[in-house]
Amino acid sequence: MSLITVVIADDIVNTREDVKRLLFFEEDIKVIGEAGDGEEAIRVVQELKPDVVLMDINMPGLDGISATEKITESVPQTAVIIISIQGEHEYLRKAMAAGASDYLIKPFTSQELADTIRRVYEKAKKRQDTLCRLQQAPEEVVPGRIVVFFGSKGGAGRSTLCCNLAVALSQEFKQRVTVVDLDIAAGDVAALFNLSLPGSIAELVREPEINEEIVKSYEVTHLTGVRVIGAIPSREEDFATVAAGIPAVLAVLKEEADYVLIDTPPVLNAAVARVLDLADEIVVVGQTDVVALRRLKADVEFLNMHQLGEKIRVVLNNASFEAGLKLVDIERSLGLQGVNSIAADPKTAHVAANKGIPFVALSKGSRVAQDVIRLAERFVAKEAPAKGERRSLFGKLLSV
Ligand SMILES: Nc1ncnc2c1ncn2[C@@H]1O[C@H](COP(=O)(O)OP(=O)(O)O)[C@@H](O)[C@H]1O
Numbered sequence: 001m002s003l004i005t006v007v008i009a010d011d012i013v014n015t016r017e018d019v020k021r022l023l024f025f026e027e028d029i030k031v032i033g034e035a036g037d038g039e040e041a042i043r044v045v046q047e048l049k050p051d052v053v054l055m056d057i058n059m060p061g062l063d064g065i066s067a068t069e070k071i072t073e074s075v076p077q078t079a080v081i082i083i084s085i086q087g088e089h090e091y092l093r094k095a096m097a098a099g100a101s102d103y104l105i106k107p108f109t110s111q112e113l114a115d116t117i118r119r120v121y122e123k124a125k126k127r128q129d130t131l132c133r134l135q136q137a138p139e140e141v142v143p144g145r146i147v148v149f150f151g152s153k154g155g156a157g158r159s160t161l162c163c164n165l166a167v168a169l170s171q172e173f174k175q176r177v178t179v180v181d182l183d184i185a186a187g188d189v190a191a192l193f194n195l196s197l198p199g200s201i202a203e204l205v206r207e208p209e210i211n212e213e214i215v216k217s218y219e220v221t222h223l224t225g226v227r228v229i230g231a232i233p234s235r236e237e238d239f240a241t242v243a244a245g246i247p248a249v250l251a252v253l254k255e256e257a258d259y260v261l262i263d264t265p266p267v268l269n270a271a272v273a274r275v276l277d278l279a280d281e282i283v284v285v286g287q288t289d290v291v292a293l294r295r296l297k298a299d300v301e302f303l304n305m306h307q308l309g310e311k312i313r314v315v316l317n318n319a320s321f322e323a324g325l326k327l328v329d330i331e332r333s334l335g336l337q338g339v340n341s342i343a344a345d346p347k348t349a350h351v352a353a354n355k356g357i358p359f360v361a362l363s364k365g366s367r368v369a370q371d372v373i374r375l376a377e378r379f380v381a382k383e384a385p386a387k388g389e390r391r392s393l394f395g396k397l398l399s400v
Pocket residue numbers: 153154155156157158159160161188317318319342343344345346347349350353368
């Protein structure tokens with residue numbers, strides 16, 4: 001049994017004593033330090049590097065949210081559990097977005113406290129193992145990977161997945177991520193992150209010179225650490241100009257990020273065609289109903305036809321396998337293996353969209369968030385995109 005080390009940060013001494021009492025009989029959990037405010041919490045955690053810090057939200061001076069942000073940044077191996085009282089929802093959301101792993105609402109039992117600590121610890125350990133494996137890989141400066149979200153069916157979830165995958169890569173795997181919104185007419189990325197933009201990608205591509213400084217001036221950083229170059233909804237129709245300018249923008253972004261994720265509209269225009277060519281991976285987003293599956297198959301065939309098949313990673317969003325269709329059947333029909341699925345969870349998706357904080361940060365424990373985090377893990381583990389049993393381009397149309 002491994003010993004889980006804990007630091008308690010709370011400005012009230014009695015509360016700290018109470019928490020220690022609650023943990024007294026837990027043989028696998030040991031309180032190794034305490035802090036009375038946010039500044040001290042950062043100091044103590046940096047010094048002791050505990051597995052878990054229990055963080056009160058309301059503290060004098062630097063509050064629990066800012067301390068959480070600092071700690072998850074500077075001591076990534078320490079997981080933060082927020083301790084809050086009823087009614088602090090808004091703070092709680094911010095704390096989760098700042099990188100906290102879980103939260104507890106007062107009052108809680110010793111069982112609830114210990115279970116939460118163990119759960120968070122186990123998850124953090126698993127993630128840490130993946131990170132270690134990555135770090136053991138030979139150190140070399142590699143340009144960021146360009147990942148394009150593609151699909152001809154509107155509403156399949158490209159924007160939602162793009163933003164959530166960005167947060168998962170950034171927060172869970174400490175990757176530097178920039179999201180570029182190429183759905184110029186919609187501009188959903190800025191909305192999903194609730195960001196106001198300094199300018200639109202449609203203007204950036206028209207700058208007479210595209211260099212690091214200019215590109216940076218169009219970037220905004222979300223609370224989750226994800227950088228965004230958004231689109232301000234417009235009736236832009238000159239896609240040839242966008243297509244001409246986008247390679248230079250991506251060349252700059254690749255130098256500064258591990259992943260450049262590109263959201264696209266459900267139509268193929270010159271700009272989309274250009275980024276498909278430049279992509280290292282193409283996430284083809286589909287759904288599990290029959291109509292959407294036919295479209296997905298057509299999308300995959302289109303990419304195969306243009307020699308882009310090697311880059312494909314299929315993700316079934318809003319996935320439901322209750323109607324009799326099995327994942328293996330879908331894989332067989334697409335001629336691909338390793339198809340990913342993301343659970344349907346309209347409530348979580350809508351609340352997150354309304355709050356402007358992707359659900360991977362806002363409701364990390366939800367099934368849909370965990371599905372996206374698993375998908376992110378496949379990216380960072382450098383698992384090849386879906387390989388097949390690639391059937392002929394003119395394989396049978398989906399026979400369902
Ligand atoms: N896994 C999911 N479960 C439930 N609803 C989802 C899921 N993913 C996305 N949605 C919802 O589906 C709608 C369309 O998603 P969006 O990302 O805008 O699609 P697209 O960009 O492909 O047009 C949004 O209302 C979004 O909240």
